[in-house]
Amino acid sequence: MHTQTFPAIVLNATDNVAVAIDNLASNIDVASGVATRQRVSKGHKVAIAPIAEGDAVRKFGQIIGFATSAIAPGEWVHEHNCGMGAEDGAFARDYDFGAAVQPVDFVPAADRATFEGFRRPNGKVGTRNYIGILTSVNCSATVARYIAEAVNRSGILDDYPSIDGVVSFVHGTGCGMSGKGEGFDILARTQWGYAANPNLSAVLMVGLGCEVFQIGRMKQMYGIAEDDTFQTMTIQGEGGTRKAIEQGVERVKAMLPIAARAQRETIPASELILALQCGGSDGYSGITANPALGVAVDMLVRQGGTAILSETSEIYGAEHLLTRRAAGRGVGEKLIERIRWWEDYCARNGGEMNNNPSPGNKAGGLTTILEKSLGAAAKAGTTPLNAVYEYAEPVRERGFVFMDTPGFDPVSATGQVAGGANVLCFTTGRGSAFGCKPVPSIKLATNSDLYARMTDDMDINCGDVLEGVTLEAKGAEIFAHILDVASGRKTKSELLGYGDSEFAPWQVGAVM
Incomplete structure (x- = not known):
């Protein structure tokens, strides 16, 4: 990558710091006429030119901060003498929209790389074949985990080698939140995004029943209809924890032969x-x-x-x-x-x-x-x-x-x-x-x-x-x-x- 003459790298001709590629003792030459004034740990910066207080510190040919005190060549550059500069942490940047756009030199279709993936019925492609258990609220997290653990430990997955496992996706929200606005919308997008991710072949969504993030509302938002590969349930609706776990395990077991129909096939790398x-x-x-x-x-x-x-x-x-x-x-x-x-x-x-x-x-x-x-x-x-x-x-x-x-x-x-x-x-x-x-x-x-x-x-x-x-x-x-x-x-x-x-x-x- 770089022609190394010194035990530090200068990444751009306009830089006034070099990066140590090993732990450096004091008085080690790091550039022509520049030696370290103290120990500098590997990965850290050392000045290769004088930097006056308030002047820009440059690495990659870009400003990475401003000297908070005068820095002499050979000095270690870090928090003690380099900061953001402006009080609000900002400095002028020229956004110059689109100025550096270069056309992509696409590989001809006949020469493109491939991998072995799972083509889903909707055309999307997965690299794994999991069954997922989503939770609408933290209150259903334990039940979801118990369902996944029961199936994974049962040994039944040995009969379905194309299935990578059953995984529960639990979180700490879903209630005690507003039923509208940015936070709710983010959770809804995240939940449905996981349900639709092509690395999941089937999904069971488990709720408590009384939470702010209602499963039925999410289904309405995204026009979701339940089928063999997407089902929902609530702990309250099933009659409590034990019954919900038992019902969840049975539902996942019913999904296994459906998920196992997916087999790897040759897919173009464009689907990654x-x-x-x-x-x-x-x-x-x-x-x-x-x-x-x-x-x-x-x-x-x-x-x-x-x-x-x-x-x-x-x-x-x-x-x-x-x-x-x-x-x-x-x-x-x-x-x-x-x-x-x-x-x-x-x-x-x-x-x-x-x-x-x-x-x-x-x-x-x-x-x-x-x-x-x-x-x-x-x-x-x-x-x-x-x-x-x-x-x-x-x-x-x-x-x-x-x-x-x-x-x-x-x-x-x-x-x-x-x-x-x-x-x-x-x-x-x-x-x-x-x-x-x-x-x-x-x-x-x-x-x-x-x-x-x-x-x-x-x-x-x-x-x-x-x-x-x-x-x-x-x-x-x-x-x-x-x-x-x-x-x-x-x-x-x-x-x-x-x-x-x-x-x-x-x-x-x-x-x-």
Whole structure:
């Protein structure tokens, strides 16, 4: 990736910091005529030029913050001497809508890659074949879990090898909330989005009966008719907990032979909808795993497939790079509208956009949200931004799209899955432990130390980009792995059993 003369990387000719690729002692040369003035941990930044107080700190050729005191060449650059600058955390950015749009060089249809997936009757394609148990309210969570556990432990699934399992999706809301407005609409979209996700072949929805989020109302909203693969029940309607569990188990057992009819068949890669996530990021995220994933995203888009970037609070400060790729002005303006919503949302709740990075991100070398966002946006590759969606909205456009979600990974991924994602890639530098049933989650380590330390959790090591592997080669490796996983290869998180507890719908409304 980079020609290494010094034990630190300068990512752009306009940068005034370098990134340490190993732990550096004092008096180590990091650039011509520049030596470290103190210890600098790997992934952290060291100044390679004088930076006056108030001047911009640059990495990736972009502003990542402003010096809060004078910084001499060789000094460690982090929270103690670099901040957001403006009191409101904002600085002028030129959105220049559509200025950097480049046409996509699509792979000819005859040459496109394929995978082995499940073609559903409605034409959608799944990469897994689960039966899901959804809950309308937290009050039905225990019953839903008991139903899933009873079926999974019974041994009956041995007779249905094409079924990946029965999974309950429980959450902490559904009542004590307004019956209208943004919060209710988000929950409704999320619930129906999961029910319609092609990685689920059948769904049972369990309610209590008296909650605000009424199952019958949701069915009316979306024009849902019950059938052999979508059924509902309430604990009160069934006569209590034991009867509801017994009835639920019988209903799921009746769904098994129907779900088992689905068999894998050869499917073009254009049917993949890839969710993009990063968590536990570090100073290497924007150098190795994220840009390598961006290469894989470009490969998928050239195949006619779809990739969903999310985490609006983690593209803050990098949104101008995305608006330049907007396929139309309206697409770019919608992204900025979501940014403004977030600024207001944080202000209303006594927060600020720079509350993110997390302590772990900072320990890994990330100083401001601007720096984190610039690295996170690298997951998105280079193709046009074709659409911007609100949380859990169905993703209908192909190519690269954006969905408005929080930066908290389980909440963000839940929105992407509700939008239709059938596979997920998750980059991490600190070692996030995460799974996302019914969607397989591929974990990409940003550094080789992490990969070696948590090899049972990490699917791909991207740390070798620092050792000479090109981003293009690593992106091709990731893309090939996505196809393998979509065809049934288990991810590390699946082998560990992750994914049953990570369903986390976004709660934006008041709890009453």
